[in-house]
Amino acid sequence: MTDTAPRSSKAEQTRQSIIDAAMRLFRSGGYDQTTMRAIAEEAGVSVGNAYYYFSSKEHLVQAYYDQIQDAHAEASEQPLASETDFSGRLRGVLLAWVDVAEPYHEFAGKFFKNAAEPSSPLSPFSEDSAAAREAAIDLHRRVIDDSDLKLAKGLRDELPELLWLLQMGIVLFWVHDTSAGQKRTRDLVEQSVPIIDRMLRLTRLPGVRGVVDDIVGLIHMIRP
Amino acid sequence: MTDTAPRSSKAEQTRQSIIDAAMRLFRSGGYDQTTMRAIAEEAGVSVGNAYYYFSSKEHLVQAYYDQIQDAHAEASEQPLASETDFSGRLRGVLLAWVDVAEPYHEFAGKFFKNAAEPSSPLSPFSEDSAAAREAAIDLHRRVIDDSDLKLAKGLRDELPELLWLLQMGIVLFWVHDTSAGQKRTRDLVEQSVPIIDRMLRLTRLPGVRGVVDDIVGLIHMIRP
């Protein structure tokens, strides 16, 4: 469950100070090297108190996710405002993510290691991440909606989630990307966006339509 | 790296008894609930001795991973021998994996965790996993080579690796699949194989060819 319930100002303040402390320490020392004791001390609370607000160390990291997510949403506004064609909008949003995430790349590996486990609340597929995931999917919905892209209705409904999946793939590549400034990931985005654009326009071709319908059907069957 | 170096019989025996003990306990009590102390006791060795052979609890799990790989290769022989069309061969090999991996599903997340950590030698993308990865890709090369599939040369060369990537995607789905007997994963395979078959045959269509060439170009650019 993510936090939407009202909270007393004092409690909210304590909660925030724990997040801030964790942020500082994660950033300077990495995830694994940062202990809950250190976080508690940095925040000026007891260990048990930190656990009162965050039921595990991983839940604490969720704040990181949210921060990147928020920064990405903000950084996406510019390309979404200026770009009108689908290709430019998608490119802008994906590159905005690479920009925003760059400072975290160093310890992102440690980070995503824990996120890859299905039982982990950090998993992008988990219930705990639902809010952030929906926000990210909505971003891609905006990429499509105000663009010039024409699609069959069945595909149009699924495309935001598919683009989010694409983004997860790019993230996976990014995590393994050791090139300076993650240049290879940027190249990947630059090169793959036009291809995706062309592929999507191909979906209206007579011979291709049937396959697209099947794919949409598959998605419906497979969704939980 | 998997173990090909010669080892003394006594040491090998101890090593194997630790694996066996871990197998039993993981299977009966799950990964998290099984302690290294319990494994050591079950194997009749000290805790430190278990660490002499396996440098971490996760490395112990990798013994599982290797076992799945071997079993999959063996289980794939039957469909590869009996099926002649591409679709049937691919389906057979993918379902063979789901069959073979089923007993390990419960704690499969634990070694999938390693897959996401870029620096880990256990990552399927790592140099250390190259041999196992190549073996898996070769399996898919055999799926294609003796089948009825006709492809443009550029694509044919890349397809085994792409199918391996597809398999990684299915593994990702499987890891998150909590349905009984991983039925949903089986459904995914059943449904997606015909679609992939149709998509691949579409690649020879005039309007589609250009995109396929671009994709092949992208793969070449992105490969390390």
Next chain:
DNA sequence: AGTCATAGTTGAACACGTTCAAAGATGGAG
């Protein structure tokens, strides 16, 4: 003001994965 349920806070204690210095076996060289 007094009462009481609820929210917030504490740090010692627990269980676990992992490490390490020390000890024991092994086997080849002289």
Next chain:
DNA sequence: CTCCATCTTTGAACGTGTTCAACTATGACT
């Protein structure tokens, strides 16, 4: 046989995430 280097084995000790019973603060209601 003796020596010595290397492989193997040990279990106590360490650091970690997490739990918990006990304690304190808050604020609403009489």
